[in-house]
Amino acid sequence: QRQQRIRNFSIVAHIDHGKSTLADRILELTDTVSKREMKDQLLDSMDLERERGITIKLNAVELHYRADDGQIYIFHLIDTPGHVDFSYEVSRSLAACEGAILVVDAAQGVEAQTVANVYLAIDDDLEIIPVINKIDLPSAQPEVVRQQIEDVIGIDAAGAVLASAKKGIGIKEILERIVHQVPAPDGDLEAPLKALIFDSIYDDYRGVVLSIRVVDGVVKPGDRIRLMNSQTEYEVTEVGVNSPKPLQRDYLMAGDVGYLTASIKDIKDTRVGDTVTSAVNPAANPLKGYREMNPMVFAGLYPTDNAKYNDLREALEKLKLNDAALEFEPETSQALGFGFRCGFLGLLHMDVVQERLEREFNMNLITTAPTVTYDVELAEGAHLKVANPSEMPDAARIKQINEPFVKATIMVPNDYVGAVMELCQRKRGKFITMNYLDDYRVNVIYQIPLAEIIYDFFDKLKSNTRGYASLDYELSASQPSDLVKIDILLNGEKIDALSFITHRQNAQQRGREITARLKAIIPRQNFEIPIQAAIGAKIIARTNIKAYRKDVTARIHTGDPDRRAKLLEKQKRGKKRMKAVGKVIVPQEAFMAVLKTD
Ligand code: GTP
Numbered sequence: 001q002r003q004q005r006i007r008n009f010s011i012v013a014h015i016d017h018g019k020s021t022l023a024d025r026i027l028e029l030t031d032t033v034s035k036r037e038m039k040d041q042l043l044d045s046m047d048l049e050r051e052r053g054i055t056i057k058l059n060a061v062e063l064h065y066r067a068d069d070g071q072i073y074i075f076h077l078i079d080t081p082g083h084v085d086f087s088y089e090v091s092r093s094l095a096a097c098e099g100a101i102l103v104v105d106a107a108q109g110v111e112a113q114t115v116a117n118v119y120l121a122i123d124d125d126l127e128i129i130p131v132i133n134k135i136d137l138p139s140a141q142p143e144v145v146r147q148q149i150e151d152v153i154g155i156d157a158a159g160a161v162l163a164s165a166k167k168g169i170g171i172k173e174i175l176e177r178i179v180h181q182v183p184a185p186d187g188d189l190e191a192p193l194k195a196l197i198f199d200s201i202y203d204d205y206r207g208v209v210l211s212i213r214v215v216d217g218v219v220k221p222g223d224r225i226r227l228m229n230s231q232t233e234y235e236v237t238e239v240g241v242n243s244p245k246p247l248q249r250d251y252l253m254a255g256d257v258g259y260l261t262a263s264i265k266d267i268k269d270t271r272v273g274d275t276v277t278s279a280v281n282p283a284a285n286p287l288k289g290y291r292e293m294n295p296m297v298f299a300g301l302y303p304t305d306n307a308k309y310n311d312l313r314e315a316l317e318k319l320k321l322n323d324a325a326l327e328f329e330p331e332t333s334q335a336l337g338f339g340f341r342c343g344f345l346g347l348l349h350m351d352v353v354q355e356r357l358e359r360e361f362n363m364n365l366i367t368t369a370p371t372v373t374y375d376v377e378l379a380e381g382a383h384l385k386v387a388n389p390s391e392m393p394d395a396a397r398i399k400q401i402n403e404p405f406v407k408a409t410i411m412v413p414n415d416y417v418g419a420v421m422e423l424c425q426r427k428r429g430k431f432i433t434m435n436y437l438d439d440y441r442v443n444v445i446y447q448i449p450l451a452e453i454i455y456d457f458f459d460k461l462k463s464n465t466r467g468y469a470s471l472d473y474e475l476s477a478s479q480p481s482d483l484v485k486i487d488i489l490l491n492g493e494k495i496d497a498l499s500f501i502t503h504r505q506n507a508q509q510r511g512r513e514i515t516a517r518l519k520a521i522i523p524r525q526n527f528e529i530p531i532q533a534a535i536g537a538k539i540i541a542r543t544n545i546k547a548y549r550k551d552v553t554a555r556i557h558t559g560d561p562d563r564r565a566k567l568l569e570k571q572k573r574g575k576k577r578m579k580a581v582g583k584v585i586v587p588q589e590a591f592m593a594v595l596k597t598d
Contacts, residue, residue, distance in 0.1 A: 013103035014111040021165035062241040076257035096213035099127040099182030106140035112472035130160035187254025193217035195276040208264035220251035224279035234262035272324040295343025298387040300368040302339030315361035375402040390496035402478035412469040427452035511541035
């Protein structure tokens, strides 16, 4: 029976422990891709993923494996990202699987996201196969790591596979484990169709392509289907699997992981987490679906060319299909015109969205500095949610501002505990507890304002611990803080898109830092530009950008032609992300200047 030979599994790990490399080896060993077509990190299909060497999107492929028992098994492997910003992708993949390979680096050991991701898998009742990877490294300590997996995660690691994804050691053993340890799916072929949508993407020719896990029943081209949440109906045009190229199939049945198209043109009809059922013989209840993701940080996205506003809306709608956690709503800025306030799961997510909009949709964008959502209690008692600093009411109207905090779990060798605590204190953290995971690793737990985490906390954490600390965090309750809004004035004009919120204690210093930074970033123009930072009507810092003294274009003309071409080219590139704000030309970096702290 075919269903008995299906195995659906995912690979979970901390970032850089070797998931994508292991996926490559598995694709090779199962001859899914020929040697000729093989390239590193094959499943990271976006250019952005390859350039940055990280996995951003989940990715599902079908493989065929001839096991030692002589049978051919059908594997569906779902590769997942490791970075905390993308953990929603991980949880979505896991819901389509019966098992998970847990990859732990033999030199780094268990890290914060190893724990976070494996707990997602344990919560979903998946069978966990621990793999200790990179045993080829001279610094590998497989036995220490084995013990850590037991002590820190609390699962039996006696049988953990020792592997090197790079050298191809232990791969066959992992595949055999999948056959014997991961249960076959148990869906009912005779029951009405029920399939979980775990991802989607917009294709200009085929419309929306849904990634589905069929839980019960069978689906084939020509079937009438219904999306249970949106109550819309379609006729299936194609079903298939990715291997990793799309391969059409006659049908997908309970237990299968694949794709489905049905000429769905209206993007709003499809939602990740929805259930596909039969329109003729519908299932009684939808599948459990997913927890809604709440964005943690917000920023304004504006086209550099105001005429591109509608293009940006369309691009955001299409991108949201492939990025369920992205949220957006229209907003206007006096300085930047019409744009969108977008919600993201973190800064890396924001960065990725901006890059994808520029690459995949040809947009040219200005993004404003990311901010968190503040809960503002007004003097008259009402509460206001403020996700855009320029919308912060006047101080006189405010009784109290509550800001979001996270519970940050920092895993670190004990030599660096002092450095970590010092950093957390500096970032307005409140110490919660600390516990030893084993003889030398410590879990340090703090409550820290989310606003401090999203800026440069992670970079500082890494540099203060020589890369040894790892971080995981989850949102906890908001807490009152003494915060103020700082406005920035250019040429005497308040620029709403440059306003930011900071702790009163740091206000003076931040005001000075930012005016100085803006002075360095904003190019000189043919008039003097005063830059001021203000709290309400009170100026707390000021500086000036001097006017040009000479005509610099004249100098360009006298140069040799090569140099002149280069200069012009450079100017053209530089111009790409500039925006005229009043009389002043402001480059993109200016809007991010508030992010950096010294
Ligand atoms: P994300 O997708 O970003 O979460 O990372 P990942 O877990 O997929 O890690 P990836 O496979 O990209 O590997 C990270 C780095 O470790 C790469 O430079 C790999 O070449 C290296 N690497 C992976 N497996 C091994 C191994 O077995 N031995 C050694 N020495 N290096 C390895």
